[in-house]
Amino acid sequence: MIDATDAPPAGQGGLSRRHLLGGGTMAGAALLLAACGSDSEDSSTDTTAGDDDETTSTTKAQAAAGDAKVAELAAGLEVLAVGTYKAALDAATGGKLGAVPPAVATYVKTAMGHHQEALDAWNEVITAAGGTEVTTPNATLKPTVDAAFAKVKDVTGAAELALLLEQIAAQTYLAALPKIQDAEARKLATSIQTVDQQHQAILLFTLGKYPVPDVFQKTDKAVTA
Amino acid sequence: MRVDERGLRELITESQDLQSDALAGARAGLVDLADLRHERGPQRPEPEQMERFNAGRRQLLQRLGLGAGAVAGRSVLVGSFGAAVTAILAKPAAADTALDVQQLQTASSLEKLAISAYAAALGLDFIKNGNPVIVKFAQTTMMQHDEHKKAFQAQTTALGGKAQDTPNPIFLKVVTAATPGLKAPLDVVKLAASLEEVAADTYLVDISMFEDTKSIEIMGSVIGVEVQHLAILKAVQALLEGGGEALIKIPTDVAALPAAAGSAGFPDGAFLTASDETVAPPESGAVK
Numbered sequence: 001m002i003d004a005t006d007a008p009p010a011g012q013g014g015l016s017r018r019h020l021l022g023g024g025t026m027a028g029a030a031l032l033l034a035a036c037g038s039d040s041e042d043s044s045t046d047t048t049a050g051d052d053d054e055t056t057s058t059t060k061a062q063a064a065a066g067d068a069k070v071a072e073l074a075a076g077l078e079v080l081a082v083g084t085y086k087a088a089l090d091a092a093t094g095g096k097l098g099a100v101p102p103a104v105a106t107y108v109k110t111a112m113g114h115h116q117e118a119l120d121a122w123n124e125v126i127t128a129a130g131g132t133e134v135t136t137p138n139a140t141l142k143p144t145v146d147a148a149f150a151k152v153k154d155v156t157g158a159a160e161l162a163l164l165l166e167q168i169a170a171q172t173y174l175a176a177l178p179k180i181q182d183a184e185a186r187k188l189a190t191s192i193q194t195v196d197q198q199h200q201a202i203l204l205f206t207l208g209k210y211p212v213p214d215v216f217q218k219t220d221k222a223v224t225a
Numbered sequence: 226m227r228v229d230e231r232g233l234r235e236l237i238t239e240s241q242d243l244q245s246d247a248l249a250g251a252r253a254g255l256v257d258l259a260d261l262r263h264e265r266g267p268q269r270p271e272p273e274q275m276e277r278f279n280a281g282r283r284q285l286l287q288r289l290g291l292g293a294g295a296v297a298g299r300s301v302l303v304g305s306f307g308a309a310v311t312a313i314l315a316k317p318a319a320a321d322t323a324l325d326v327q328q329l330q331t332a333s334s335l336e337k338l339a340i341s342a343y344a345a346a347l348g349l350d351f352i353k354n355g356n357p358v359i360v361k362f363a364q365t366t367m368m369q370h371d372e373h374k375k376a377f378q379a380q381t382t383a384l385g386g387k388a389q390d391t392p393n394p395i396f397l398k399v400v401t402a403a404t405p406g407l408k409a410p411l412d413v414v415k416l417a418a419s420l421e422e423v424a425a426d427t428y429l430v431d432i433s434m435f436e437d438t439k440s441i442e443i444m445g446s447v448i449g450v451e452v453q454h455l456a457i458l459k460a461v462q463a464l465l466e467g468g469g470e471a472l473i474k475i476p477t478d479v480a481a482l483p484a485a486a487g488s489a490g491f492p493d494g495a496f497l498t499a500s501d502e503t504v505a506p507p508e509s510g511a512v513k
Binding site for chain 1: 362365366368369372373376425429430432433434438439441442443445446447448449450452453454455456457460475476477479480482483484485486487488490491493494495496497498
């Protein structure tokens with residue numbers, strides 16, 4: 001059997017060299033969005049700039065505003081994911097889901113940790129650009145998820161709901177990628193999109209389904225800002 | 226070991242149906258690529274694009290410890306791999322070569338290499354006569370990589386470039402060197418995971434550097450699948466290393482899976498990150 005040391009514990013991947021590079025991405029995205037934010041302010045106050053400069057500033061401001069919307073949308077989805085996994089964990093701990101296999105318990109804790117880190121990353125980007133930290137779940141999806149969660153009676157039901165949430169999140173990131181202007185912000189979105197895809201693969205495997213069902217990742221469940 | 230062959234076949238069929246649906250959508254998206262090419266004409270880089278290419282090159286050089294002044298005298302890489310990367314990156318950007326096209330060509334070369342590697346693995350006795358789930362995974366994954374390659378090739382052509390259909394020379398050497406050591410399923414799974422990691426890490430960097438939005442869409446949809454291959458291979462690797470080969474089956478015996486199986490599929494933690502050793506430089510698979 002596998003010893004727990006065979007796999008990286010939740011969150012400790014962050015100590016690896018690879019993860020440290022990811023931290024650099026977050027900081028880069030935050031700084032670049034902040035810089036765009038400054039450009040945005042400049043564009044509204046600098047009346048002496050030439051036409052080309054004004055056009056450039058306006059374009060940058062529009063790009064920054066678009067990126068900020070994506071960041072806020074992403075943060076709202078991450079709040080929802082963290083909250084839902086927390087609710088599932090509480091239900092499991094309270095014995096409301098029946099017997100919980102060890103692998104599923106590990107998965108829930110690990111995935112919840114990932115989404116919390118993703119939320120923190122987006123909030124870092126948002127606040128660095130002068131925005132307000134997102135602490136509330138996506139308002140469009142929250143009622144639907146709550147209604148679905150109320151019907152969850154066992155581990156399989158919880159896994160199905162988690163799968164749906166991961167699909168929505170990953171597909172939303174993918175749909176947003178071409179719209180994100182800042183390269184580092186796009187890289188951050190990709191780095192989270194892909195981990196959400198990995199969550200799905202493991203969930204599908206635990207549900208007894210083929211773990212990589214699509215040749216190309218879809219976007220039919222994506223939500224927009 | 227009990228394997229529900231019928232169930233597995235049904236799952237594969239279901240998977241292939243889903244893949245067909247996805248392919249139909251992807252191909253529909255590719256239909257307008259020819260129009261795009263017609264609109265854009267022969268690809269010629271704009272000054273901004275050249276600057277982005279060179280900025281990307283400088284960034285890559287720095288990441289590899291091969292920045293200005295260091296190319297000739299120092300390398301964090303060893304042997305022919307380091308020499309090859311140094312030679313590629315030290316070469317000035319060709320005036321008529323676009324970064325987007327190079328990245329797509331290199332992506333095609335990585336997909337070509339993956340297809341070849343999975344095909345070779347399926348020819349090994351201990352794979353083809355081994356765990357049927359691993360066999361089906363290898364067959365399905367090989368087919369998915371083939372579709373990825375076709376998508377990248379189509380987009381390359383749409384942007385005015387030549388389609389790449391040879392394996393990436395840098396990582397071909399890695400695979401060639403590893404091949405004699407493939408003695409058991411675990412060896413193959415580790416090699417396959419390494420190739421998936423190279424593809425994912427390369428695409429992560431590429432997506433941030435693309436200018437063409439259609440290329441972002443295509444590569445974004447591909448990377449989302451490569452990382453799933455990686456996750457499953459890492460989980461399978463953990464099971465094999467722990468003596469749990471009998472647990473590699475569909476339907477899954479979830480209750481019997483060890484706790485670590487719930488996290489083994491996420492080697493990078495919360496964020497996919499690219500390491501120096503696993504990114505194919507944009508020029509490495511470019512058509513010369």
